Amino acid sequence: MSGKAIGLKAEVAHAGGYSADPRIRWVEFLPWIVAIAAFFALPEYLSLGARILIYILYALSLDLIVGYAGIVTLGHSAYFGLGAYVAGILAAKAGLHDPFAQLAAAAAAGAILGLATGVIILRTKTLTLLMLTLAITSVLLEIANKATALTGGADGLAGVIVAPVLGLFKFDIFGKTAYLYCLLVLLLGWWLVRKLIYSPFGTSLTGVRENSLRMHAIGAPVYWRLVLVYTLSATIAGVAGGLITQTNQFVGLNVLSFESAGELLVMLILGGVGRIYGAFVGPVVYLIAQDLLAKQFPEYWYFGIGTMLVLVVMFARGGILGIFDSILAKLRRTP
Amino acid sequence: MSAASKNTVLETRALCKSFGALTVAAGINFRLEPGARHALIGPNGAGKTTFVNMLTGVLAPSSGRIVLGGEDITAMGQANRVKRGLGRTFQINALFRRLAVLDNVALAVAERRGVAPRMLRAASTHADVRAESMELLATLGLAGDAGVRILDLPYGKQRLVEIAIALGLKPRVLLLDEPAAGVPSLESHRILEVLDKLPEHIAILIIEHDMDLVFRFAKRITVLVQGEVLVEGPPEEIAHDRRVHQVYLGEQRHV
Amino acid sequence: MGTFLASVVSVAFHGTALGMILYVISVGLSVTMGLMGFVNLAHGVFAMAGGYVLTTAISRFGVPFPLALALAFLLVAAGSVILERLLYSRLYTAGDLQQVLFTIGLIFIAVAVARFIFGTLQQPVVLPDYLKGQYAFLGRDFPTYRVFIIAFSGLLVGLLWFGVERTRWGAMVRAAVDNRAMAQSVGIDTRRLFTLTFALGSGLAGLGGGLGAEIIAIQPTYPFENLVYFLVVVAVGGLGSLRGPFVAALLIGIADTACKYWLPEFGAFPIYVATIGLLLWRPAGLFGRRA
Numbered sequence: 001m002s003g004k005a006i007g008l009k010a011e012v013a014h015a016g017g018y019s020a021d022p023r024i025r026w027v028e029f030l031p032w033i034v035a036i037a038a039f040f041a042l043p044e045y046l047s048l049g050a051r052i053l054i055y056i057l058y059a060l061s062l063d064l065i066v067g068y069a070g071i072v073t074l075g076h077s078a079y080f081g082l083g084a085y086v087a088g089i090l091a092a093k094a095g096l097h098d099p100f101a102q103l104a105a106a107a108a109a110g111a112i113l114g115l116a117t118g119v120i121i122l123r124t125k126t127l128t129l130l131m132l133t134l135a136i137t138s139v140l141l142e143i144a145n146k147a148t149a150l151t152g153g154a155d156g157l158a159g160v161i162v163a164p165v166l167g168l169f170k171f172d173i174f175g176k177t178a179y180l181y182c183l184l185v186l187l188l189g190w191w192l193v194r195k196l197i198y199s200p201f202g203t204s205l206t207g208v209r210e211n212s213l214r215m216h217a218i219g220a221p222v223y224w225r226l227v228l229v230y231t232l233s234a235t236i237a238g239v240a241g242g243l244i245t246q247t248n249q250f251v252g253l254n255v256l257s258f259e260s261a262g263e264l265l266v267m268l269i270l271g272g273v274g275r276i277y278g279a280f281v282g283p284v285v286y287l288i289a290q291d292l293l294a295k296q297f298p299e300y301w302y303f304g305i306g307t308m309l310v311l312v313v314m315f316a317r318g319g320i321l322g323i324f325d326s327i328l329a330k331l332r333r334t335p
Numbered sequence: 336m337s338a339a340s341k342n343t344v345l346e347t348r349a350l351c352k353s354f355g356a357l358t359v360a361a362g363i364n365f366r367l368e369p370g371a372r373h374a375l376i377g378p379n380g381a382g383k384t385t386f387v388n389m390l391t392g393v394l395a396p397s398s399g400r401i402v403l404g405g406e407d408i409t410a411m412g413q414a415n416r417v418k419r420g421l422g423r424t425f426q427i428n429a430l431f432r433r434l435a436v437l438d439n440v441a442l443a444v445a446e447r448r449g450v451a452p453r454m455l456r457a458a459s460t461h462a463d464v465r466a467e468s469m470e471l472l473a474t475l476g477l478a479g480d481a482g483v484r485i486l487d488l489p490y491g492k493q494r495l496v497e498i499a500i501a502l503g504l505k506p507r508v509l510l511l512d513e514p515a516a517g518v519p520s521l522e523s524h525r526i527l528e529v530l531d532k533l534p535e536h537i538a539i540l541i542i543e544h545d546m547d548l549v550f551r552f553a554k555r556i557t558v559l560v561q562g563e564v565l566v567e568g569p570p571e572e573i574a575h576d577r578r579v580h581q582v583y584l585g586e587q588r589h590v
Numbered sequence: 591m592g593t594f595l596a597s598v599v600s601v602a603f604h605g606t607a608l609g610m611i612l613y614v615i616s617v618g619l620s621v622t623m624g625l626m627g628f629v630n631l632a633h634g635v636f637a638m639a640g641g642y643v644l645t646t647a648i649s650r651f652g653v654p655f656p657l658a659l660a661l662a663f664l665l666v667a668a669g670s671v672i673l674e675r676l677l678y679s680r681l682y683t684a685g686d687l688q689q690v691l692f693t694i695g696l697i698f699i700a701v702a703v704a705r706f707i708f709g710t711l712q713q714p715v716v717l718p719d720y721l722k723g724q725y726a727f728l729g730r731d732f733p734t735y736r737v738f739i740i741a742f743s744g745l746l747v748g749l750l751w752f753g754v755e756r757t758r759w760g761a762m763v764r765a766a767v768d769n770r771a772m773a774q775s776v777g778i779d780t781r782r783l784f785t786l787t788f789a790l791g792s793g794l795a796g797l798g799g800g801l802g803a804e805i806i807a808i809q810p811t812y813p814f815e816n817l818v819y820f821l822v823v824v825a826v827g828g829l830g831s832l833r834g835p836f837v838a839a840l841l842i843g844i845a846d847t848a849c850k851y852w853l854p855e856f857g858a859f860p861i862y863v864a865t866i867g868l869l870l871w872r873p874a875g876l877f878g879r880r881a
Contacts, residue, residue: 017434021459127821128869130629131822135865138862139862142856142857146855146857198458203438207434217391219414225452258817262698265691266691301702303698303706306697306701307695307699309695310695310699
């Protein structure tokens, strides 16, 4: 057997595994090319662009647990929100202005909460797990709402000061620095997630998702693997939260809302769950559509999202990338 | 009793299990020697799969002890039992259906080799895991199907993958739960071939209803009825035992 | 001392009223989950629909209260049958993620529709005269309507439990919850059983939503805001169980009322913490079957 990957006879929806070629394919450079092109071609949309980049990172973190480990959660906004508030509070109240330090704090907060909650909720199943994730988010929301001295309560926390990146690049009002800064963090996050997915650890996660009973029977410490990936995912979500605060220089209660957790899930399913680039496609499509349509017809927006969810679940479970795959497969079959 | 224990690799002592008023295992004493070819038979509902579930740690016994290689594993979790050399297959395939055959086996091999928790290097660069997995597949005649998804495999081959995964753990005790179940009779000879070629040092306990397979494969048979051991002995004795005939009266003897 | 006792009685009373409403709404979710293993997060939509039916029937069409209650039950039950036959039934074998996403989609749709038709404000609750005012009992005054809620809910609960214990339908539900495959092989038409049970559970939710409109306000964001409560009742009570969620609902109703009364700064925080703690101790719920 040569060192190259064994060609799979049937397409596998998910990346990774012992036969997969881990080298970066040319098509994987596309998102970055598009991102840099957008920087130059669409300077008026850079704040939307930064938001998209942050949500891609956030969606990547969710895909790790939903798409790869198979844990269905509605409470991921807890880690995002905690990261956002920790970064904000440290910036506005504790004089921590260096952006990388703020991110590190957000990451640490996400990691700690992720570990603490992960060990609890991963002992439970489906409905109970879902409910606990909602409960945890609700707890954080209550705290954020009531601890007005720290969090600004319902008014939110302003006065978030972010020092220039590396002392050189100020966060300008055009959002140029913010955009590139988010792009850099996303690049790092993407690289880490991709490595994880192609690693033996990532493959074992797929195993847990596909058949947890079997994983136990081959001696895998399933619970601790799940706790680990959950903690990693929460850390990344925390970083994304920190980024939101830094780019808006503000943090409000909406980072912890049920709607925002639901929206993230929508973005992910729209792009395609369990495949790295679903997390790229989903937020791009969703946030651009939201920017174009929601302002004009806000009542119809949620109706549209709801309908789309129902339709996707019924007819297009693989999301946009899944549809893409079927089209490609059909094209290959026609002589 | 203890003199015999020296030559046993797996042993249960007075193993009991009840669900409320329902007793599914009543004081089972069982011994498996190294290299054994042992069959566990009995009518439906006799508690055979429950017994295996207790051996592997899926189910906790109500009382009694399980000893593997001289070590008491009664309180041990599944993962630790696997590490100590206990492997099993499932009556209904428990495979990673959307993954390729190679990945199915590689997952087991990687766990055994301690490669599974690694996060930095890509899985496919672990040539040792892939090589061992391919070798294993080759011995079962599945090398050509390495890249095929389980979903796309015929059922008989899926059963073989089920055995392959267990073998990837390099067990010293292998529990096979109805390996020929659901396999069309044209293909079941493949299963038998594979069973015949299994390494001699592995102690094998096979649960089966297919009496042809049982009598060709087993050197020792235990008959379990309603959670209790009715009789145990070499195949010729069992075949002529009146109690066994009574138990199976009216039951299909061949699948 | 006297006033402390008075407030304890008050908390217990109002807590019980809340608990009864929570149970009437959530029991359908518990049975559905136990019967079909379907994660229906949109259950709150049925409660909300019942609330809108009731308040609209009374305020806009002058329908008398008892009839409006019946309408809340019947219309929501009928609507749920349509939804179940058309949409839900296609997803029984789908994975958890699909079911969650689907029901979230339903919530989004329902919230948008409600906002569009009824606006964002809470629906006003107009009680009939004979249910207004206070009811004197043992020298204390209790709001008549809350007394009615407790009594009527108690009646519903009694009927439900009787129905499950004594009727053929109830026996089939219990069998199917216990072991679906076996139930099917015994000849129970699980599809029809489920549609019927789903309709009943959703109708009850609608009735509970209407009945409790005064306690749990009817507004478009209802299914989001109260989802956690319904899930907590079911998870703590034990999926598929009938009595478990009753105890859980009462506990939560009283605990929530107590916390909001004595510890208003903390909001619902202690409830969630207590729930998390309780589920750590008993992951299958208080009365759940072994996971």
